[in-house]
Every structure is written in structure tokens, then in C-alpha cells.
Amino acid sequence: MSPDRRTEIALFRYTLILPLIRGEYPPGGKEKLRRQIVSRPYDIPYSSRRSISTTTLARWERIYQECGFDGLKPRPRSDQGACRAISPETLDRAETLKREQPLRSARSIIRILSLDKTNPIPEPCIAPRTLRRQLAHRGATAAQLLAEQRPKPYRRFERSHFGDLWQGDAMHGPYLPDPADPERQRQVFLFAFLDDHSRLIPHAQFFWNEQLPRMEDCFKRAILRYGRPLSVYVDQGSVYKADQFNTLCAYLGIQRILGTPYYPEGRGKIERFFQFVQSDFLPELPRSSVTTLRQLNESLLAWIEVVYHTKCHSETGQAPLERFRQDSAPTTRPVEPQELRQAFLHRATRKVTKTATFSFHNNRYRVPDYLRGQAVELRYDPFDLTQIEVWFNDAFLHLAEPDTIVTTSHPDVTPDPVPPSEPDSGLDYLALLRAERERLIQEQLDAIHFSHLEPSDQKETHDHPQ
Known part of the structure; x- marks a missing residue:
């Protein structure tokens, strides 16, 4: 079974045991919740079965608590399954x-x-x-x-504590001078995450594109600052539906909730934040000195902390920062840096050749000889393909040794534009000054004839005869 299929099965199992892990039951009601979960039929990935027993559910819960998300993956099997009954x-x-x-x-x-x-x-x-x-x-x-054909009713909802639910979304931003071509204007994009209870913004940042690694970078910075939320509510955009994002949420114990297509009303809170950005922050840019992406993000951060977080919200009657500080039981959880790093690494599968090498996006890497012919899992930072972790059967082996590096970033990552390099004369003015100083010192030393100088004791003898 391929690693992708094993991950999909683990995600299905994780979804079922999530209410049990989070303790969403009254005292003594855990077994009742198990029976309630298994009472429904399920489309189990890559299985003809439709039902699950309470014993199996309890076993999955115990495995997750002991081994984490990787423990929910089925062990590799040799069979490939049966043919489909219907073409x-x-x-x-x-x-x-x-x-x-x-x-x-x-x-x-x-x-x-x-x-x-x-x-x-x-x-x-x-x-x-x-x-x-x-x-x-x-x-x-x-x-x-x-x-799908019926009109849907809408109702207001709000979570009880900070970290119960974060909402994430993206917005088209202003135009800035392109660093690669200052005469040309280029649009930037805003990723943001908002806490449903307090309306506080854990993190928001402009980027040059809307690619998945940019959204992940924004999400990672939010977690580093405030910890892991219990769940995150996002739309059906490709970056949010990506298996990579779903997998990293599962590794961190975060429930990913996808909104209903064509019904943006469920994300009304973050849409209102974007409206405030458009009405209060963006109109100030034409009269400001902001010309770079870094200046824009520094200005956005200052506006969020000084204006937005301290402004009284019409729905809650409190400022987001005040509501956050008054929450006596926030549900965000800290995360170890190494665990966070592993969760955000991208994954791919490659087969090692007979020469103990594998290719990955035009690059070639070397691994030990005992892995020849084996399918290994690669874990990597899409911004840096010079370091790739090699995993086998969910166990880390070592870093792959780069043999031929053609590209240092994943094709899904578009590098940020950089200013064109200025013509280099190849001359180092300060180095030339140092060399000139050494030459002048040497000339002065060469002008002194040390053989013509008398020793100091002889000079004293001439001046004071005995």
C-alpha cells in the first residue's frame, strides 16, 4: 500500500476518534459516545466494510495516544485489493x-x-x-x-474560548513596485487567521503569491506565537483542501473544517476583518512611504496591534485584545519546535535505483546501498531542497546526500522577486586602500639603512669617555 493511501486511512481513523480525544462527552459518557459513533455506516477508505466496532474504535484511540498520528497508519500489506465491480x-x-x-x-x-x-x-x-x-x-x-437544492438557514455562532476555532482566508491586496522591475507594479496577497471567540488576529501577512507554502508560513507563525488551536475553519480553496495541509493539521491534533462551497456566510468574521483592512488600512498606502513588501507587512502588523486589536468590536462589545486577555481558559496548546518542524515538512515517495540514488525534481541524491530497490518517503522543506530527510516505514534514517543539485526550491514555490544585480567592476576599493597603505609603509622602511645606524651602547661610549 502506498504512503498516500496509508495517510488517507489514518486521516479517516483520526476523524472518528477526534471527539473521544478532545473529551467531548459528559463524565461517564465515553462508552456511550463510542456506541454513538459506530452506529452510523461509513465509507471506509479502500475497504468494502461499512461498519466499525467499539473495540476497534477504542484500539485506534489507544494507539493515537501512544504513538500519535503515525500509529493510525495501517501496516504495509502485500495485496493490492480487488477489481471494481463497476467500470x-x-x-x-x-x-x-x-x-x-x-x-x-x-x-x-x-x-x-x-x-x-x-x-x-x-x-x-x-x-x-x-x-x-x-x-x-x-x-x-x-x-x-x-x-443542495434547498435554501440553507443561517444562524450566528461563536466559540466559547480562545483557540477553540480559528478562521483562515486570503484576500487580494494592493500593488507594489516589482523588485525585479521597479517600473512595473505587481499585486500582493494577504493570508490571515482570526480567532472565532475573541476576533484577535494570531497572524496576518502579505505575500507575492497565493501558493500553499505561503499559507503554511502564515499558519506556522500564528502557532509559534499563540499555540495550536483545536480546529481551523477554511474555505474550499486549493491550498486549504491540499492533502499536505490536512496531514499537518492531523499531526498537530488540529481539526480542519472545510466550508460549504459557494456559501461564504460561514466565514463572515474574517470577511469582516478583510473589509476593515480595505476601508481603514489600504486607503492610507497611497499617502505613505511604503514601497516594499517588508515595509507593507511591518505597517500591517503595527496597524493590527495599535488599531484593530484595541478597537471595540460591535458584536462582542470588547476589543479583541481585551477579550483575549479576559479568557480564563484558552484552549490553545503549546507545541515543541521539532514537532512543529516535522508537521510542516512536505512529503513525497521515491524508489531508490540500483545505484543507490533517487531523483527529485531534476536533482539527484545518494542513499546507503541497503536501500536499493526500496520505496522511501522523502520529507523536505519546499524552500530548501538541499536537505531532504529519508524515512522508511515511518522511521527516520538520515539526510540524503546531494549528488547533483539543479534547483534548490520546489517547483510549486515561486521565488520572491529580487532586485536586478548591479554591474560588478570586480574592484574592492577598501582592499585597494589596504594594499596602498602596505606599499607606503614598505617604501618608508626601504629608505632606512639599518647598517648605518650605530648601536646605542657605542653611542653612549662616544659621549662619555672614561
Whole structure:
């Protein structure tokens, strides 16, 4: 089984045991919560089973407490699973028929496909139960499709303590002079995280692009300053839906909550913060001396701490900083620097060649001979591909030895623009001055003939004859 599949299964198990780990039950109600969790059917990744026992749930909880997220990954297996009962093409056609008319039953869909002689399906027989399960896995049941067509009710919500929930989002920012071409203007983008209870901003920062590593950098700085939240609520943007972000949240014990597509009302608090940025902070930029990204971020930080954090919020009746300081039981948790570093490392799988090397984005690295022919997991910082950790069966082995380095950053990372280098004459003026000083000293020394100088004792003899 590939590392990606094992991680997906571990994420499924982690989602089920999360209420048990966080203690979301009254005293003595843990077993009742277990029975409640296992009472539902589940689409278990890469398994034909639909149910889970309380014993299995308790075992997963115990393994997570003892071994962390890696312990939830299944052990490597040699089998590759069974063939699908329904071809992808047939399933696509069945899903189209279901979405056209959500009330169509699985039997009716099978009958329609069987009667279509112009484009016959390859399956001689399809079980209605199998088709229902596959459609449910694709989110195409009657209940799900009809729910999407109904208007949704909205209600206000607010968490009880700082760290219960952070909201994250991004906003298009102003234009700044491009460092690589000062005559050209280039847009920047703002990533921000907001605490749902206090409305305090753990961190916000402008970047030159909206790529995943930039969002992760903002999130990491927020955690370094205030600790890990219990959960983070984000939209369906590609950076937030990325498996890398979901995995790092699971490693840190943070629940990632994805918002409903096309319903931004659930992120109203951070959207209101962005509106305040646009109405109070950005209009001051044209009359300021801000011309660089660093100056912009320093100004944003000053505005957040001096203005936003001290301004009374109309919803809470308190300033965000005041509400944060008055919270007697914040739920953020500290994190060790090494644990935080491991969580934010990106992961990839490569097979070691017969020459004990592997290639990664045009670079070549060397590993010990005993890993030849093995599939290893690579953990790396996308900003620095010169150092790659080699892991095997969830155990760290060593750093890969760079053999040929073509690129030092991941292709998904667009480097920040830098000013063009000035023409270099190759002359070091201060070094020339030092050399000239040495030459002058040597000339002065050469002008002195030491052989013509009389010893001091002889001079005293001439001056005072006995």
C-alpha cells in the first residue's frame, strides 16, 4: 500500500476518534459516545466494510495516544485489493442519471443503462446495493442532492474560548513596485487567521503569491506565537483542501473544517476583518512611504496591534485584545519546535535505483546501498531542497546526500522577486586602500639603512669617555 493511501486511512481513523480525544462527552459518557459513533455506516477508505466496532474504535484511540498520528497508519500489506465491480465509465453515466433526477432509484438507473443499446455497458449484471454505495461515495444520494437544492438557514455562532476555532482566508491586496522591475507594479496577497471567540488576529501577512507554502508560513507563525488551536475553519480553496495541509493539521491534533462551497456566510468574521483592512488600512498606502513588501507587512502588523486589536468590536462589545486577555481558559496548546518542524515538512515517495540514488525534481541524491530497490518517503522543506530527510516505514534514517543539485526550491514555490544585480567592476576599493597603505609603509622602511645606524651602547661610549 502506498504512503498516500496509508495517510488517507489514518486521516479517516483520526476523524472518528477526534471527539473521544478532545473529551467531548459528559463524565461517564465515553462508552456511550463510542456506541454513538459506530452506529452510523461509513465509507471506509479502500475497504468494502461499512461498519466499525467499539473495540476497534477504542484500539485506534489507544494507539493515537501512544504513538500519535503515525500509529493510525495501517501496516504495509502485500495485496493490492480487488477489481471494481463497476467500470468508471458506467459509474459516470449512472451518476449523471442520478443528478438529472435525484429521486431515481438504483434499480431504475440500472434498467435505463441496460436498455441503452446504442452505448451498451460492459457489466452483465450490477447489484443495486453496489451502485447505491458507489453513488453515496460520490455524494450523489437522493438526500444529498435534494439538500443542495434547498435554501440553507443561517444562524450566528461563536466559540466559547480562545483557540477553540480559528478562521483562515486570503484576500487580494494592493500593488507594489516589482523588485525585479521597479517600473512595473505587481499585486500582493494577504493570508490571515482570526480567532472565532475573541476576533484577535494570531497572524496576518502579505505575500507575492497565493501558493500553499505561503499559507503554511502564515499558519506556522500564528502557532509559534499563540499555540495550536483545536480546529481551523477554511474555505474550499486549493491550498486549504491540499492533502499536505490536512496531514499537518492531523499531526498537530488540529481539526480542519472545510466550508460549504459557494456559501461564504460561514466565514463572515474574517470577511469582516478583510473589509476593515480595505476601508481603514489600504486607503492610507497611497499617502505613505511604503514601497516594499517588508515595509507593507511591518505597517500591517503595527496597524493590527495599535488599531484593530484595541478597537471595540460591535458584536462582542470588547476589543479583541481585551477579550483575549479576559479568557480564563484558552484552549490553545503549546507545541515543541521539532514537532512543529516535522508537521510542516512536505512529503513525497521515491524508489531508490540500483545505484543507490533517487531523483527529485531534476536533482539527484545518494542513499546507503541497503536501500536499493526500496520505496522511501522523502520529507523536505519546499524552500530548501538541499536537505531532504529519508524515512522508511515511518522511521527516520538520515539526510540524503546531494549528488547533483539543479534547483534548490520546489517547483510549486515561486521565488520572491529580487532586485536586478548591479554591474560588478570586480574592484574592492577598501582592499585597494589596504594594499596602498602596505606599499607606503614598505617604501618608508626601504629608505632606512639599518647598517648605518650605530648601536646605542657605542653611542653612549662616544659621549662619555672614561
